[in-house]
Amino acid sequence: MHASRADARELRSFALSQQRTIMNDHRRLGRELGIFDTDPLIGSGLPYWLPAGAAVRKAVEDYVHELERRHGYQHVNSPVLGKRELYERSGHWAHYAEDMFPPMKVGGEEFVLRPSLCPHHALVYRSRGRIRRELPLRIAELGGMYRSELSGVLGGLTRVRAIQLNDGHVFCAPEQAASEVSLALDLIEAAHAQLGIRAARYRLSLRGDGAKFVDDPDLWRRSEAVLREVLAERGCDVEEERGEGAFYGPKIDIQITDPAGRETTLSTVQVDFFQPERFDLRYADSDGVGRPVMVHRSVIGGIERLVAHLVEVHGGAFPAWMAPVQAVVLPVSDAEGAAADALLRRCLAAGLRAESAPADRGSLGARIRAHRLVPYQLVVGAREAASGGASVRMRDGRQVGDVPVEALAAEARPRF
Ligand SMILES: [Zn+2]
Numbered sequence: 001m002h003a004s005r006a007d008a009r010e011l012r013s014f015a016l017s018q019q020r021t022i023m024n025d026h027r028r029l030g031r032e033l034g035i036f037d038t039d040p041l042i043g044s045g046l047p048y049w050l051p052a053g054a055a056v057r058k059a060v061e062d063y064v065h066e067l068e069r070r071h072g073y074q075h076v077n078s079p080v081l082g083k084r085e086l087y088e089r090s091g092h093w094a095h096y097a098e099d100m101f102p103p104m105k106v107g108g109e110e111f112v113l114r115p116s117l118c119p120h121h122a123l124v125y126r127s128r129g130r131i132r133r134e135l136p137l138r139i140a141e142l143g144g145m146y147r148s149e150l151s152g153v154l155g156g157l158t159r160v161r162a163i164q165l166n167d168g169h170v171f172c173a174p175e176q177a178a179s180e181v182s183l184a185l186d187l188i189e190a191a192h193a194q195l196g197i198r199a200a201r202y203r204l205s206l207r208g209d210g211a212k213f214v215d216d217p218d219l220w221r222r223s224e225a226v227l228r229e230v231l232a233e234r235g236c237d238v239e240e241e242r243g244e245g246a247f248y249g250p251k252i253d254i255q256i257t258d259p260a261g262r263e264t265t266l267s268t269v270q271v272d273f274f275q276p277e278r279f280d281l282r283y284a285d286s287d288g289v290g291r292p293v294m295v296h297r298s299v300i301g302g303i304e305r306l307v308a309h310l311v312e313v314h315g316g317a318f319p320a321w322m323a324p325v326q327a328v329v330l331p332v333s334d335a336e337g338a339a340a341d342a343l344l345r346r347c348l349a350a351g352l353r354a355e356s357a358p359a360d361r362g363s364l365g366a367r368i369r370a371h372r373l374v375p376y377q378l379v380v381g382a383r384e385a386a387s388g389g390a391s392v393r394m395r396d397g398r399q400v401g402d403v404p405v406e407a408l409a410a411e412a413r414p415r416f
Pocket of ligand 1: 116117118167168169296297
């Protein structure tokens, strides 16, 4: 039997997609590019970041921090663990315990690695009396959270036990909730554009059956209504999925896919009437006392999953603003060594992440190939050495002449 032409085509496209999957798998690329690694002595699901990965991560973290600041967020820091009573109060203990690490006994108390940042932020809100006029109060934190995943499902940066989460909570009056959800979606869309990410789809994640979800139909109806209103207003194409909501409320999940077609959630916005009730959050109003709504939102999700996705999307050729090395200085021969050293110092002083590849590391062509992922390649020949400049070659091969390092540094900043 001969395979039909359609079969052959299908086979070929399957082989191609497999190849792409292997080519851009973040686990392979991540090791090759020096992004991250793991060690059995630390444990599975607990990757550590190598210098290139730490540089990408810091660039992304700084960008999101600044984006949030420009959108009216105040940043806080809170501890990565709390007393068991905190999670009993928040509802995690009743609805989420199986994903949490077991408590640690210290003296007469029990502490738990936190499964989310929400309870700490509810306490930040409660740290002093609040008045209606100061709402919406937007607070954000890049903080650690922990999930007791089984070792069988762990891998690379996508399934980990320790997550650095970009989290934020907006405490607002009920009538402000819809506009705050919409603002959070604006923020997410702006960040995705800057990061070069395309969402696969928007998902409205609803409650399912069973004890994993708070049993309060009125609460779910109210929070779903807010999310549906915003999605309709924005004309979002959205698919509903039962059983994917948070235990305390529905979510808008922004889904991404990896090169193998597997889908995961990156960004999320949630409306929560439950935790404000549990923590008895209040604000003083002209006609008495009000109960705020919590809008939970994560612009980029966990930094581990995000960087895994960025590695796969960009194949290691990161946009200049997040590239681990933004500029490489390439003296043509040993004679330009001193000029190249001076240029490298100017690059570093201008704020660029830069390194040099001296002439003893091989021919100019070989050194350019070895640094093909670096956005700016600064070649220093005799003429450039005399003038103190460089002949700038872009990653895609374009020659742009002598561009001052300050101009390159300005170009290599994220846009807001
Ligand atoms: Zn939250």
